Amino acid sequence: MDAVARLLRRGLPVTLAVVDPVLLELRGVLARAADPGDEASRIAALDGTLRGLLARFPDARYAAAARALFGLPPAIAGMNLTVRRALAAKQAGHEVHHFRKRVEPKLLTTLAAELLADADRFTRSPLIAPRLAPVLARQPVLADPFAWEVAEQEEQLSLLWSAVYAARAELLAVERLISLRAEHVDVIRAAVTAAWRWAGARAEAISYTTAFAPDLAVDELVALAGWTPVLTPAQASRLTEAAAGGMSREEFVAHLHGETGLGNTWTEGFLAELPSPGQARTVARTSCSD
Amino acid sequence: MTVTSIIPDLSHALAAAAAGPPRRYVITGGPSSGKDDLITAVHAAGIPCMVDEPGREIYRKHRERLGRHLLREDRHEYSLEVLEAFVAEYTAHVHGIRFYNRGIPDGYGWEGFFGLKPTPELEEATARFRYNAIFVLDPLDTFEDPDDIVWAKDREIRRVHELVVQGYYDAGYEPVFVAADAAAARLDFICANLRLPKPGRGV
Incomplete structure (x- = not known):
């Protein structure tokens, strides 16, 4: 949560100056990085992960606000946090102080939870045999490479x-x-x-x-x-x-x-x-x- | 049965765009994202669109030639052939609107899935051949059964999907995510996003 909050200072794109190393170790980030051993590659992967998660933010009521807060449209890259926060509060329909104190922490918590859920999706547990359940309907394989x-x-x-x-x-x-x-x-x-x-x-x-x-x-x-x-x-x-x-x-x-x-x-x-x-x-x- | 058909406004818009510069739109996403149904709807609406994803035939050909699944060492040759086909599709289009069943940066997803780095050829083609918009179809399935069992295959499909998305971010795109819905509704969403008239439904 603190690591995600730290990203707010500059918003997206993620830069080395503000990124908490713990975020670069997330499994979802490592899996997406073209070169997991390269810090710049992991930063690019974290940036893409965050953009994807914000684009599909689970709380529709605050999705636009969350995106603006991190510098995605309707905000633009390079806006400072005060401007982004004001824009986000407007998107959410809240007064800016109320937004900062009451709404913003919840949005950060949600985003942090999404990051963890994403990391979980990339967990490979090949040393555990796949669990099986009854298959009640035919499961055709799509014609897709x-x-x-x-x-x-x-x-x-x-x-x-x-x-x-x-x-x-x-x-x-x-x-x-x-x-x-x-x-x-x-x-x-x-x-x-x-x-x-x-x-x-x-x-x-x-x-x-x-x-x-x-x-x-x-x-x-x-x-x-x-x-x-x-x-x-x-x-x-x-x-x-x-x-x-x-x-x-x-x-x-x-x-x-x-x-x-x-x-x-x-x-x-x-x-x-x-x-x-x-x-x-x-x-x-x-x-x-x- | 609900059938998507062209409304006159859409025909006019497509005709007006046909004489102009090329506008290329990619529809992509992992397996189980409903891509084939959407592509069918695009065709039914009369919107110019790639017919088959070239990767399918190339995959079949390599599989047949090798007589086994593709190993890491086989992937370079395969990837280059797929890339060549995608570039040919891209360059063949010179005027008006056209949708693509996956795009060149999907190659990043392929490489990432097998833990390979993107080839220089892919990087170069990605930089050179740019699309006007990317539409990523959210997965239709939640990949969880009622007992909350996540199948190994489904987890991998989700992983492929996220790697494809990351590939487009790496390539400098800001994909538009298309929520899980019926193909006709998804096509309406895409057309609205492109400021095109929505194809009619139930005509």
């Missing part, structure tokens, strides 16, 4: 999450069989299936991040599926190659025929004795203190 791109992005995102959950299911199955003290051969079979699903999830994660989210780490996405034995980067790549392109479990296994070391690392990792709860806590504390 933007719509095609966005639909394709959601397709890839859905494939990613289906692969992550498929891997999770198999990793859980391995741990359940170990807990049940199932036959060794059954545990191994489940571990191989888990490797196939895990590698498939990793392939999807690579595909998704390459195309749509280069800022996301593949390993962080795949880690959501569950715990796995520690692999070297080369081993992880080898598994991924074997599963990429929608390979069946049989094809995956055939592809890795002869990879005894990799197979042992994966299966023995699961079969190694579990640390006692006390040891686990110690390990966790050690990891956290690193």
